[in-house]
Amino acid sequence: MRAADEQDFASYVAARRPGLVQAVAVLGSPPGHAATLTDRALARAGRAWAEVRQGSGPDAEVWRLLLEERARDRTRWWHEEPATAAPGLDRLEPGRRACLVLSALVGLLDQDVAALSGCWPSPGDPATPGLEQQARELAADVPVAGRSAAEVAALRAPRRPRRGPLVLALVLALLVGLATWRGLRSEEPPEAEQVEEVVGPARVRQLEHSVPIPWYAAGELVVGFSALGVPGVRRLVAVREAAVYSDGEGRVVRADASGARLLLGRSAPGAALVGERERGWVAWVEAGSDELVVVDASDGTELGRRVLVGLGTDDETPPAGVGPVALEGPTLHYVDGAGSHEWRPVDDPAGREDVSPGPATLLDVDGLTRVVQGTPGSITFDGPFGPPRTRRGVGAQLSFGGGYVLTRVGGGRYAPLRVHDTATGRRRAAGVRSDEIALDAAFSTTGAITYVIGDGSQVAGADEFRRLSEARGWLLRTCFVGSGSCTDHLRVSSADGEPLLAR
Numbered sequence: 001m002r003a004a005d006e007q008d009f010a011s012y013v014a015a016r017r018p019g020l021v022q023a024v025a026v027l028g029s030p031p032g033h034a035a036t037l038t039d040r041a042l043a044r045a046g047r048a049w050a051e052v053r054q055g056s057g058p059d060a061e062v063w064r065l066l067l068e069e070r071a072r073d074r075t076r077w078w079h080e081e082p083a084t085a086a087p088g089l090d091r092l093e094p095g096r097r098a099c100l101v102l103s104a105l106v107g108l109l110d111q112d113v114a115a116l117s118g119c120w121p122s123p124g125d126p127a128t129p130g131l132e133q134q135a136r137e138l139a140a141d142v143p144v145a146g147r148s149a150a151e152v153a154a155l156r157a158p159r160r161p162r163r164g165p166l167v168l169a170l171v172l173a174l175l176v177g178l179a180t181w182r183g184l185r186s187e188e189p190p191e192a193e194q195v196e197e198v199v200g201p202a203r204v205r206q207l208e209h210s211v212p213i214p215w216y217a218a219g220e221l222v223v224g225f226s227a228l229g230v231p232g233v234r235r236l237v238a239v240r241e242a243a244v245y246s247d248g249e250g251r252v253v254r255a256d257a258s259g260a261r262l263l264l265g266r267s268a269p270g271a272a273l274v275g276e277r278e279r280g281w282v283a284w285v286e287a288g289s290d291e292l293v294v295v296d297a298s299d300g301t302e303l304g305r306r307v308l309v310g311l312g313t314d315d316e317t318p319p320a321g322v323g324p325v326a327l328e329g330p331t332l333h334y335v336d337g338a339g340s341h342e343w344r345p346v347d348d349p350a351g352r353e354d355v356s357p358g359p360a361t362l363l364d365v366d367g368l369t370r371v372v373q374g375t376p377g378s379i380t381f382d383g384p385f386g387p388p389r390t391r392r393g394v395g396a397q398l399s400f401g402g403g404y405v406l407t408r409v410g411g412g413r414y415a416p417l418r419v420h421d422t423a424t425g426r427r428r429a430a431g432v433r434s435d436e437i438a439l440d441a442a443f444s445t446t447g448a449i450t451y452v453i454g455d456g457s458q459v460a461g462a463d464e465f466r467r468l469s470e471a472r473g474w475l476l477r478t479c480f481v482g483s484g485s486c487t488d489h490l491r492v493s494s495a496d497g498e499p500l501l502a503r
Contacts, residue, residue, distance in 0.1 A: 002050070005049045005050050005053070006049075006149075006153075008049065008053060009045075009046050009049045009053075009149055009153065010148075010149035010150070012053075012058065012149075013042060013046075013147075013148070013149035013152055014149065016059075016062070017038060017039075017042065017144070017147065017152070018144040019105070019106075019139075020038045020041075020042075020062070020066065021034050021035045021038045021142065021144045022034075022105070022139040022140075022142040022144060023101055023102075023105045023106060023139060024037055024038055024066065024070065025084070025138070025139070025142045026086070026089065026101050026105065026135050026138050026139050026142075027070070027094075027097060027098060027101055028086075028089075028090070028094075028097070028278065029070065030084070031084075031142050031143060031144070034142070035144065035145065035147075037066065037069045037070050037073060038066060039147065039152050039155055040069045040155065041062060041065040041066040041068075041069045042062065042152045043152050043153060043154075043155035044065050044069075045058065045061065045062050045065055046149070046152065046153045047153075059106065059107075059108060059112075060108060060109075060112040060115075060116065063102065063106065063108070063112075063116055064116060067098065067116060071240065071241065072241070084138065084141075084142075086134060086135075086138055087367075087368065088127075088130065088131050088134050088367075088368075088384075089131060089134060089135060089138070090328075090329055090367065091328075091366060091367015091368055091369070091384075091401060091402055092131075092367070092400070092401045093399075093400025093401050093445065094277065094278050094400075095117050095119050095400075095445060096117075096119055096400065096401055098116065098117040099113055099114075099117035099119045099120070099121060099122075100121070100128070100131055100132060100135060101135055102116060102117060103121040103132070104131075104132035104135045104136060105135060105136065105139055119445065119447075126385065126423075127384075127385060199251070199253055199261045199262070199263045200261065201258075201259040201260055201261060202221070202228035202229050202230050202255060202259040202261055203228065203229035203259065204226050204227065204228055204229075204257075204258070204259040205220075205226075205227050205229075206225055206226060206227075207222065207225045207226070207227055208225070209489055209490045210222055210224060210225050210489070210490075211444070211450050211476050211478060211489045211490075211501075212444035212445060212448065212450055212478060213238055213442060213444040213450055213501060213502045214236060214238050214243035214501075214502040215236070215450075215476070215499055215500065215501050215502060216230070216233040216236055216245070216499060216500040217474070217492045217493075217497070217498075217499035217500070218492065218493060218497065219231050221233060221236070221243060221245060221255055223242060223243050223255065223256060223257045224257045225257070226257040226258070226259070228255055228259055230245065230247075230253075230255065230261075231247070232247040232248035232249070233245045233246075233247055233500060234246055234247055234248055234269060234270045234500075235267075235270065235271070235272070235273040236273075236500050236501070236502045236503070237273055237274060237275030237282060237502055237503050238275060238277055238502040238503070239254070239275050239276070239277055239280040239281075239282065239297050239298075240277060240278065240279075240280040240298070241256060241257070242254055242255060242256040242257075242280075242297070243255055243256075243502055244264065244273065244275055244282045244297050245273075246267050246269070246270075246271070246273050246284065247269075248269055249266075249269065250266045250267050250268055250269045250271075250287045251263060251265075251266055252264045252265045252266060252267050252273065252282070252284055252295075254282075254297045254298075254300075262297075262299075262300055263300075264282065264295050264297060264300050265284070265286065265293060265295060266286065266287040267284035267285060267286065267287055268285060268287050268288075269287075271284060271285055271323060272284065272285070272323040272324055272325075273324070274324040274325065274326055274327050274332075274503070275297070275327060275503070276327035276328065276329065278329075279296070279329070279330070280296060280297045280298045281294055281295065281296055281297065281303065281327055282294070282295055282297050282327070283295070283324040283327055283332050283334070284323070284324060285308065285322075285323045285324070286305070290307055290308045290309075291305050291306065291307055291308070292305060292306045292307075292308055292323070292324060292332075292334055292343075292351075293305045294327075294332055294345040303345045303346060303349060304343075304345025304346070304348065304349035304350070304351060305345075305349075305350075305351055306343055306345075306348075306351025307351060308322065308323070308334070308336035308337070309336050309337055309338050310336060310337025310338050321335055321360070321361070322335050322336055322337070323335065325340065325362055325363070325364060325365065326364055326365045326366065328365055328366060328367070330344050330345075330346055330347075331343070331344050332344075332345065333362065333365045335360055335362055338357045338360075339357030339358055339359060339360045340357065340358040340359055340360060340362035341355040341356075341357060341358065342355060342358075343355060359372050361373040361374070363379065363395060363396045363397075364396055364397050364398045364405075365398070366398040366399070366400065366401060366402035367384075367401060367402045368383060368384040368402065369381065369382070369383035369384065369398055369402025369403075369405075369422050370382055370398075371396045371398060371405055373394070373395070373396075374390055376394070376411075377392060377393075377394065377410075377411075378390050378391065378392055378393060379391060379392075379393040379394075379395075379396050379405070379407050381396070381398075381405050381420070381422050383402055383422040383423060385422075385423035386422070386423045386424060386425065389420075389422075389425035391407070391418070391420055391425065391427075392407075392409050392418070393407030393408060393409060393418060394407065394408050394409075394410060394411045394415065395407060395408060397442070397443065397503070398422070398443075399443040399447060399449075399481075400443060400445065402422055403421065403422060403423070403447065404419055404420065404421060404422060404428065404443070404447065404481050405419070405420050405422050406418075406419050406430075406441060406443065406449060407420075414437045414438070414439065416432075416438075417430045417432055417438050417441060418430065419449070419481055428481050428482075428484075429479070429481070429484040430449070430479065431449065431451070431477065431479025431484070431486045432451060432453065432479075435455065436453050436454070436455060437453070437454050437455060438451050438452065438453060439452040439453070439454050439474065439498050439499070440452040440498070440499065440500060440501045441501070442501040442502065442503055444478060447480055447481045447482050448478055448479065448480050448481065449478070449479050449481065450476065450477070450478045450501055451475075451476070451477045451478075451479070452474050452475070452476060452498065452499045452501060453474065453475040453476075453477050454474055454475070454494065454498075473491035473492055473493055473494050474491060474492050474493075474494050474498065474499055475488055475490075475491050476488075476489040476490055476491070476492070476499065477489065
């Protein structure tokens with residue numbers, strides 16, 4: 001680094017580093033880890049400071065590096081230094097929280113905030129002033145240990161292992177393991193043979209078009225712009241930079257855009273599967289048992305398990321409505337025979353702590369907003385910005401942050417969809433025309449819903465010849481609730497089954 005660049009970088013670190021650490025802590029990282037992530041990003045910026053400092057200023061580029069470091073970080077920091085609780089901010093979807101923090105604490109231009117967080121600042125939202133004040137108060141309480149620019153610049157990028165020796169070691173280990181297994185196999189009677197199940201990498205092909213969330217159709221799981229050859233997906237959730245699915249055999253598997261897969265466990269086929277995107281946790285009811293399991297999908301580490309009580313059934317699959325409902329930060333909301341409960345597996349990994357039951361009709365939770373099935377034909381949602389409201393509906397899901405609720409008016413699989421603002425109860429445009437049918441729907445960002453759209457000639461019960469010959473294919477569409485605008489992404493064949501969207 002040239003002397004002038006070195007001096008400028010030192011001035012920047014001295015002026016900006018404390019505020020950067022505090023802002024990263026407000027995003028949800030504990031202070032110590034926030035400092036680590038900040039120093040990694042600053043070190044990367046310092047290695048190309050001559051280019052970074054060009055233009056209107058380095059703040060936007062430094063924040064791009066910071067958010068990138070935070071997104072790819074795999075440190076299980078919650079075991080060592082829990083993040084500070086922030087009730088209002090904790091209920092926000094990560095992108096919206098980043099948008100608010102960048103706008104309130106960093107002072108970036110709106111277009112830079114939108115480019116970094118994926119959403120525009122929303123000063124017109126009545127909740128924004130209170131949340132911004134909470135962010136400022138939380139930042140002011142974050143202690144920051146000093147570190148010089150020279151110490152930051154001296155940090156080295158993590159080394160990547162050399163691929164050749166690693167592959168050779170893996171091959172040798174595989175051969176030794178195979179020989180050992182064969183030797184053991186010859187000594188065991190046929191009925192005692194044990195075969196450990198693994199899932200290898202999936203075939204990958206690249207797409208030119210995709211949608212904002214992982215989805216599955218015609219034997220392919222799409223993560224970003226990669227289509228993975230994966231048969232039989234029944235349930236699908238999005239986690240950090242990947243997806244987790246359960247298939248027809250009950251296997252719960254993490255898959256990323258490279259095609260790499262990790263077997264996490266087994267659930268009852270078709271049973272509920274929930275995920276937490278920021279931490280990358282997933283939860284399900286273990287196959288053949290009444291135990292609820294929470295796993296870190298990044299490496300398969302089991303975080304805790306808890307027995308569901310009073311199920312009153314011997315079936316392998318839990319009854320409808322029983323099992324995990326939502327993973328919100330470190331808290332799992334679930335329903336069993338005694339009602340609905342909240343459980344923090346990191347604090348109580350063995351599931352021994354007693355928890356008070358809530359309504360057994362709980363449908364979804366996000367932050368301070370929750371929705372229940374009040375009667376067989378109506379839902380009731382209760383958020384922090386308004387009184388409880390009841391509307392027609394069967395089943396429901398909440399948007400990230402709990403600002404909107406999506407439900408179906410009627411019990412049929414293809415019943416019309418309705419979207420309501422949880423603060424006012426007002427109905428909002430869903431983006432599905434009267435001559436269209438929404439086969440699946442999922443919130444893909446704070447105020448956007450992605451749909452699988454079909455028509456009467458494509459759904460079950462229609463004439464088979466007409467369904468296969470005249471159908472135009474399923475349409476994947478994303479609609480923004482606030483503006484009512486929609487984007488049609490692509491069509492997929494309707495002859496290979498219905499697409500499935502990640503929750």
